[in-house]
Amino acid sequence: MRLSLLSRLGLRGVTVIGLVFLYVPLVVVVILAFNKADSTLWPPTGWTLDWWRQAWHTSAPKNAFVQSVEIASAATAIALVLGTLAAFAMSRFSFFGKSAISYLLVLPIALPGIVTAVALKNTFLRRIDLGFVSFKVGFGVHSIIIAHSTFCIVVTYNNVVARLRRSSPNLLEASADLGAHGLRTFWSVTFPLVRSALVAGGILAFALSFDEIVVTSFTAGPGDQTLPQWILNSFGRSKGVPVTNVMATVVMALSIPLAWLAQRLSDSTESIAGRR
């Protein structure tokens, strides 16, 4: 399609404005982390590293960071196992109710977070009687992990199922024809095929859990504090907001290499990035 110079420039202008829109808040956060004044007013009054020193010497944000990493790791591990198993079953077998199960896996991210949060909270606080066993989940690190795993499964499932759909079933037949039994085929053929999809899905699931606040605040126990919970509390205070900007800057800096790796490894961006 031949576009006039004017419409090309117009499209480029909107794209530049869109990118500026996307990055201005992030740049503002980083700049305010070095702002001398304990305020979010613009422009900054001067420059200081005091907030970085303060963040380094305060234990609450560091503890919250560690707790978030622990929860995200556990939820990612569970999501990787369950999502991968589901992806293999859904791509290998056809059976009654298959489409219902694919909706079931997507439901936790299609429904608003508050619905999932209230539903899980209502269940975790009750004694559940299944007839042969009766138990109460309660609230703590374990309930956050259970809740996060539930909406992380869809992420790992999506990544692995996309990879399996693209890989040819002939590879498995060839492996069997060469005399390899099922487990041998899995280790030598199937696993190397899905390995990068597992890493990409794992990173995305980790990021989703690490940043989650709605479901977390409904399923956390009174003594728990994830990093988003700490951020929500400390932004609400009137003093020391720049320390929160410091933590935000640190997390952004840490997540850029992870984001880059996930983009490289996942199927969706391979096709999206024009490598056809």
Next chain:
Amino acid sequence: MDVVTVGGGGAPARVSRFFRRHRKASLFATLGGPVAWMLLVYIGSLVVLVAAAFFKIDSNSKVTTDFTTANVKAAFTTGSFVDAIVRSVLIALAVTAVCFAIALPMAFYIAKVAKPRWRRSLIVAVLLPLWAGYLVKGYAWKSIFTPDAGKFAAHKGGGFLEATLGWTPGFGKLAIVITLAYLWLPYMVLPIYAGLERLPPSYLDAAGDLGARPFRTFRSVIMPILVPSIAAGSIFTFSLSLGDYITPRIISGGKEQMIGNLIDQLQQQNQALSAALTLWPIAIIIVYLLGMSRLHAFESV
């Protein structure tokens, strides 16, 4: 290698032979765990939620068989609840419209106008802000929107917008729409971009050869092909905005109430009514998903 492994082989070979012969067993072994988890944890919880809306709960917080529609009736007829849901739907639609208006030209420029070697970097640049924290971005916008408190206030000057443009939307509905549109914009750019990537360039050439000007090509060739992608993107922007209660809380400090804020606040005071209120977003999202699946939204992602 020994090809005849029918009767021989070690334990691994025997295990894999068992699963090859018993397809039901291997289906159960792979799908049993994930489906059991989703049914027990998620569907189970949703059932408890709906039950909590319809059945009276006794003093031991056990759901009784005492059926009541009082909570649901209150949730669907009380004026303030209906106002909040109308406001939430309008905000979610406005966010979707804003995202669409920015995402369409951006995705078109990146996919069809920008030099091919720039495409990957540009699309990564659009996706990267998704990795910065949700709360951090919310509070960043609040600081950006801060209006000038006036000469006599303790704090002089305003936020980034007031200082650079001399204008700010303040902390009202417009500010909420801008913040939500900012948060979910990449989810709209991505599917439209993917849809344009799949569009064969020969279609555009053919339209041009038949005498269509760019605008005509856009309306008659590109837009019809993009409908499923736009529908898919709108599922994210609409659904994520509809249930959001943190952003209105951060931006407006609790003045602008969306449906999520009411559900959140009622959790402490009246759990049954709060549960009944969640039926609103559940119903709206199901209707929206059904509508979008008619536009083939689920086949494009």
